[in-house]
Amino acid sequence: xxxxxxxxxxxxxxxxxxxxxxxxxxxxxxxxxxxxxxxxxxxxxxxxxxxxxxxxxxxxxxxxxxxxxxxxxxxxxxxxxxxxxxxxxxxxxxxxxxxxxxxxxxxxxxxxxxxxxxxxxxxxxxxxxxxxxxxxxxxxxxxxxxxxxxxxxxxxxxxxxxxxxxxxxxxxxxxxxxxxxxxxxxxxxxxxxxxxxxxxxxxxxxxxxxxxxxxxxxxxxxxxxxxxxxxxxxxxxxxxxxxxxxxxxxxxxxxxxxxxxxxxxxxxxxxxxxxxxxxxxxxxxxxxxxxxxxxxxxxxxxxxxxxxxxxxxxxxxxxxxxxxxxxxxxxxxxxxxxxxxxxxxxxxxxxxxxxxxxxxxxxxxxxxxxxxxxxxxxxxxxxxxxxxxxxxxxxxxxxxxxxxxxx
Numbered sequence: 001x002x003x004x005x006x007x008x009x010x011x012x013x014x015x016x017x018x019x020x021x022x023x024x025x026x027x028x029x030x031x032x033x034x035x036x037x038x039x040x041x042x043x044x045x046x047x048x049x050x051x052x053x054x055x056x057x058x059x060x061x062x063x064x065x066x067x068x069x070x071x072x073x074x075x076x077x078x079x080x081x082x083x084x085x086x087x088x089x090x091x092x093x094x095x096x097x098x099x100x101x102x103x104x105x106x107x108x109x110x111x112x113x114x115x116x117x118x119x120x121x122x123x124x125x126x127x128x129x130x131x132x133x134x135x136x137x138x139x140x141x142x143x144x145x146x147x148x149x150x151x152x153x154x155x156x157x158x159x160x161x162x163x164x165x166x167x168x169x170x171x172x173x174x175x176x177x178x179x180x181x182x183x184x185x186x187x188x189x190x191x192x193x194x195x196x197x198x199x200x201x202x203x204x205x206x207x208x209x210x211x212x213x214x215x216x217x218x219x220x221x222x223x224x225x226x227x228x229x230x231x232x233x234x235x236x237x238x239x240x241x242x243x244x245x246x247x248x249x250x251x252x253x254x255x256x257x258x259x260x261x262x263x264x265x266x267x268x269x270x271x272x273x274x275x276x277x278x279x280x281x282x283x284x285x286x287x288x289x290x291x292x293x294x295x296x297x298x299x300x301x302x303x304x305x306x307x308x309x310x311x312x313x314x315x316x317x318x319x320x321x322x323x324x325x326x327x328x329x330x331x332x333x334x335x336x337x338x339x340x341x342x343x344x345x346x347x348x349x350x351x352x353x354x355x356x357x358x359x360x361x362x363x364x365x366x367x368x369x370x371x372x373x374x375x376x377x378x379x380x381x382x383x384x385x386x387x388x389x390x391x392x393x394x395x396x397x398x399x400x401x402x403x404x405x406x407x
Contacts, residue, residue: 014370016380018150018170018208018219022136023169023382024182028159031111031118032365033064035323036321037158039316039335041098041110043327048112050093050323059089060108062323068119074333075115079126083114102153104160104343105139105303107312108246122221124389128171129156131249132178134241138167139249141216142304149212152205154248162311163304167218172201172391184374184382194369195227206237211363225367229359238248239260243348246341254344262343266290270330275313284309284343286331291339297350298343308346312339346370 019025031037038044051062065070071089084093096114103109115121125135137149140161150167159169174180181188181201191199193222210233212219226228247253255261268289276285277299283292284299301308316335319325376378 014282014372015220015222015368016371016374017215017217018136018138018212018221019168019217020371020374020380020382021184021187021204021221022170022172022182023184023386024174025170025387026122026125027120028157028161028166028169029118029122029125030068030120031117031158032066032069032325033062034320035119035326036112036114036117037084037101037103037109038327039109039338040328040332042111044098044110045095045219047323047326048092048095050326055089057104063088063117063191064322066119068114073116074309076123078113078115078121079123081113081126083249084116088116097193099130100155102137102151102155102157103315104158105137105148105151105309105313106308106345108155108338121168125156125171127389128173128176130176132173133177134172134202134205134245134249136170136172138170138219139305140164140166141214141218145214145302145305147302147304148209148215152209152244159186162306162308172205180390183387185378186377186379187374188378190374190377191230194225197227197231197232202238202241203234205255206234206241209238209240210234210237210359213360215359217310222363222368224363225369228368233363234357236359237385238354240349240352242275243345243352246345250350253341256344256347260295260347262291262294262338262340262347264289264340266294268331268336272313272317274311286313291343294343295347295350298347301350303384309342311344323370338395 013313021276035047051059053063059071065071072087074087075086076083077083080098083096084091086093091172096112099113099320100112101109101111115123133154135153135157136150137157137159139148140163142164143243159166171182174182183201183204186202188199207230208219208221212221242251243254245251265283266289269287271286272289274287275285277294278294280385281292282296284292284294299307299309
């Protein structure tokens with residue numbers, strides 16, 4: 001019989017970790033230099049052109065060398081990205097089209113996909129990033145923080161954490177094309193038998209989004225012994241997942257109901273110098289600009305104790321140095337559209353928070369599957385092979401200096 005475990009109390013050690021359920025994980029990307037990412041793609045092209053034209057000490061200064069990368073460091077091309085592999089100083093090669101990434105939770109930006117410019121690009125993530133993939137991204141643990149423990153995205157995530165130690169990135173599938181779920185072997189069969197209905201990888205991810213609890217060891221994921229409770233949590237989790245994915249994988253982009261959609265009520269100035277919230281009027285103020293309605297839940301939505309709207313604004317208005325300072329001087333129109341969508345996503349997520357809390361309260365009183373039971377069932381410990389990347393190559397990848405990589 002399933003043991004009774006109070007989530008987040010003394011029984012926390014008995015709850016399975018997300019690491020138990022989705023065993024293959026990858027550390028966050030380590031770009032090594034801030035100028036390789038930007039909120040807008042044209043800025044990246046301008047930075048590349050400046051760097052490619054520079055020579056010698058000036059190029060080195062703009063590059064911002066590290067122990068891992070300098071302008072004289074050759075590197076393999078990233079999977080699926082035909083870039084130069086010789087040292088940048090000798091042959092920059094053609095400009096690689098930037099890719100959309102998730103820069104920390106909820107912040108969509110652009111990245112130059114050239115491994116010569118990135119300290120640790122995590123090629124294993126690039127090999128499985130396609131139109132079927134979803135990434136679960138753990139948020140760094142911050143004591144006393146009651147924000148979400150993880151998020152999900154169809155974009156390649158860099159795993160940046162607003163506060164605390166960055167968590168891991170867990171692809172939902174180990175192979176391209178939505179093949180080989182990244183689940184502990186035997187877990188789907190065990191849960192299917194328990195709940196009396198088929199359990200898919202996306203069900204496990206949805207459930208985790210709805211119920212995961214932060215802990216120093218990584219997100220805890222309580223698994224109920226009650227089939228109806230599982231079904232309720234998966235339904236809620238799928239609503240959360242739809243919002244996190246923002247229309248990816250054939251879904252609809254999030255929209256608030258009529259009358260609650262945010263609009264620009266007063267034009268945003270070319271260079272807004274501050275971001276404030278008017279709680280009485282439910283308005284976000286960007287200098288003299290005004291956007292409303294913005295529910296309080298959207299304004300106060302935090303990850304790791306950091307307000308997501310404030311962080312988003314700061315990244316786009318803070319002073320920068322070197323190549324990172326190359327970008328639009330005034331506020332682009334596209335940036336306003338991105339802000340309105342972010343407000344929409346955060347407002348809808350905040351509206352689901354009461355349901356999440358109610359579900360977690362019920363879980364704290366319900367019978368739960370423990371790690372010990374998962375061990376007894378043979379699900380844990382996950383095989384060592386389940387924690388390593390799958391062999392996914394069906395083509396050659398170009399290594400440093402044009403040599404083919406042997407993988």
